[in-house]
Amino acid sequence: MVSSSEPTILLTGGAGFVGQVLCRQLCRSFPASRRVVLTRNILFSEQGWETAIADITDFGAVRSLVADVKPDVVLHLAAQASVANAQGQAEQTWRTNFIGTMSIGSAIAQSVPAALVLFSSSGEVYGSNLRSGPANEEVDPQPLNPYSSSKLAGERVLRDILSPQNKLIIARSFNHSGAGQDRRFVLPSFAAQVVEAEFGLRKPELHVGNLEAKRDFLHVNDVVEAYLGLINAARTLPSLTVVNVCSGRALPISFYLAEMQKMAKVPFQVIVDKDRMRPSEIPSACGDNSLLRSLIAWSPRTSPSTIVHELLTCWRKTYARDCKSTVE
Structure with missing residues (x-):
């Protein structure tokens, strides 16, 4: 305390x-x-x-x-x-x-x-x-x-x-x-592009960087x-x-993309964009959370799939609100 x-x-x-x-x-x-x-x-x-x-x-x-x-x-x-x-x-x-x-x-x-x-x-x-x-x-x-x-x-x-x-x-x-993160970051960037395609605001194309990179x-x-x-x-x-x-587990970015493909309301093409590649890319970035678990009663509660679902839901609500405002 x-x-x-x-x-x-x-x-x-x-x-x-x-x-x-x-x-x-x-x-x-x-x-x-x-x-x-x-x-x-x-x-x-x-x-x-x-x-x-x-x-x-x-x-x-x-x-x-x-x-x-x-x-x-x-x-x-x-x-x-x-x-x-x-x-x-x-x-x-x-x-x-x-x-x-x-x-x-x-x-x-x-x-x-x-x-x-x-x-x-x-x-x-x-x-x-x-x-x-x-x-x-x-x-x-x-x-x-x-x-x-x-x-x-x-x-x-x-x-x-x-x-x-x-x-x-x-x-x-x-x-x-999670919901509310802006699209400068990889997962909300994916989710925003998927939802824009669902709303007909862009071609059904998802521009991505290195999908093989593993992240925690x-x-x-x-x-x-x-x-x-x-x-x-x-x-x-x-x-x-x-x-x-950290979660203590690194998954490839392709996992999150595959989850979005499952949840998307329209099919989309994946396009690897060289401009989205980071210099000095680390193949796998994973942390060990043993110390944190020893200090406090803590463990991750939210699954990676739930993160994806929450991001898509958040962007759908955002674009639905924006479209309604435009019509009004």
């Missing part, structure tokens, strides 16, 4: 895919707590949360906010989260993922040196060492792209600048998906459940915990 049943909670990245799910679950888990989201999105609003508008890379603004809120628990999710986008936006990726993390870490160390901090890192940090099989936390990180390099740097800067009294949980999350996917709800479990177990954890959040 955290030190109080009513901790003051500060969340960064609450407007993101995982952050929105986490917002809702934190309300349920800590209904009497003060809950504050730090976001630069002036339109963001979440029931049960106070909104603090600031750029995570603005040291002065973040320091002032943390000093005012004095959180007992900080969950730092704010990031440029797309590996593909990071390739073409390396400077912005480093600015958000590294400078932003240094900013929040510095503010925590100065104003709340006893706070619990959960940093959402990535299984991508293992990089080339993922070629050796499922990675546990003892595997040396060997990042291969601006996203993973900046995430690893974020881990290291927090370890260096937080107070010795701060408890730090570094959650290395592997791939995850969790449903977003399972990721959030793991984060909450770690927060609640904080008293029993050491001052630093580095832990994988």
Whole structure:
């Protein structure tokens, strides 16, 4: 458990895919707590949360906010989260993922040196060492792209600048998906294309990248459940915990495509698009979740097939709503 049943909670990245799910679950888990989201999105609003508008890379603004809120628990999710986008936006990726993390870490160390901090890192940090099989936390990180390099740097800067009294949980999350994830990511990209074909908005063609790549996917709800479990177990954890959040099983991307073909309402042609191939592609990226299971009572609840069904359902609702609005 955290030190109080009513901790003051500060969340960064609450407007993101995982952050929105986490917002809702934190309300349920800590209904009497003060809950504050730090976001630069002036339109963001979440029931049960106070909104603090600031750029995570603005040291002065973040320091002032943390000093005012004095959180007992900080969950730092704010990031440029797309590996593909990071390739073409390396400077912005480093600015958000590294400078932003240094900013929040510095503010925590100065104003709340006893706070619990959960940093959402990535299984991508293992990089080339993922070629050796499922990675546990003892595997040396060997990042291969601006996203993973900046995430690893974020881990290291927090370890260096937080107070010795701060408890730090570094959650290395592997791939995850579910309703609400945008089409920059592989599974919602597939689902959106399938549904567009169903609605007659595009030719019945699905443009894909490397289908043989194997990836370790969790449903977003399972990721959030793991984060909450770690927060609640904080008293029993050491001052630093580095832990994988993953299913422990890597399936080829072709599996997810085959599931969509089964569930699609129209047949479609699959077209391999060279522009969708990632440089330095790892054939199989899989994590070992043994440590996570030993720390908390957790196991994945949502099957890969259910993830696919949920994505298709979400995009069908989106396009049905859009089409209705157009007609009206």
